[in-house]
Amino acid sequence: AQSVSQHNHHVILSEAASLELGCNYSYGGTVNLFWYVQYPGQHLQLLLKYFSGDPLVKGIKGFEAEFIKSKFSFNLRKPSVQWSDTAEYFCAVKFSGGYNKLIFGAGTRLAVHP
Amino acid sequence: DAGVIQSPRHEVTEMGQEVTLRCKPISGHNSLFWYRQTMMRGLELLIYFNNNVPIDDSGMPEDRFSAKMPNASFSTLKIQPSEPRDSAVYFCATTGSSTDTQYFGPGTRLTVL
Numbered sequence: 001a002q003s004v005s006q007h008n009h010h011v012i013l014s015e016a017a018s019l020e021l022g023c024n025y026s027y028g029g030t031v032n033l034f035w036y037v038q039y040p041g042q043h044l045q046l047l048l049k050y051f052s053g054d055p056l057v058k059g060i061k062g063f064e065a066e067f068i069k070s071k072f073s074f075n076l077r078k079p080s081v082q083w084s085d086t087a088e089y090f091c092a093v094k095f096s097g098g099y100n101k102l103i104f105g106a107g108t109r110l111a112v113h114p
Numbered sequence: 115d116a117g118v119i120q121s122p123r124h125e126v127t128e129m130g131q132e133v134t135l136r137c138k139p140i141s142g143h144n145s146l147f148w149y150r151q152t153m154m155r156g157l158e159l160l161i162y163f164n165n166n167v168p169i170d171d172s173g174m175p176e177d178r179f180s181a182k183m184p185n186a187s188f189s190t191l192k193i194q195p196s197e198p199r200d201s202a203v204y205f206c207a208t209t210g211s212s213t214d215t216q217y218f219g220p221g222t223r224l225t226v227l
Contacts, residue, residue, distance in 0.1 A: 032214045034215070034216075036218075042220075043205060043218040043219060043220050043221050044157075044205070044207075044218045045218070046215055046217075049214075049215060051214070090157065092216075094214045099145055099162070099164050099169055100145040100164075100209040100214050100216065101147070101159070101162060101169075101170070102147075102214075102216055104156075104157050104159075106156050107156055107157065
């Protein structure tokens, strides 16, 4: 079955710490990969996406993600987090076929302390 | 572009009442998704449409839930009768044939008393 796993459900960091959130998916075919962010009380917004090309993708607000096909992973990183990065982060995958349906991970709640 | 528009933004109703949530997709987008988000269950896909046709409604929790997309610019999600456990934030998201990126609306926060 197609699935997306986010291993960290809750992450607590201090400002300026580095961040890495894990995301793995179950399928070995062609995929499109996404990270969405949901700030408290708001809707999901696109952070970055990977369709093809350079496996290191840069997104908004200093975030980046690396697609490692051999590991079926698409981990999100940020070298130095800020208090304003406190949010929930969702990894999502579009597997080949299936119209434009995305399979979402369970989300990771990040709390950044000043 | 105004983005995905959802109404109402907040809805408070009593158990047993009918609730209708509305979504207007981004112009030109031909796929529309309804999600439900709760603390306990996270983000759940309820149903999605492609070119106004329901493709997969396996996520609809029970017969009390129904969704329609009568045209390319409007969709509704109806709950009849509503129950307290339906309290959640309901998101609509849309995407177009030229992109796989889903754009989310602001959501409707439903509270059933």
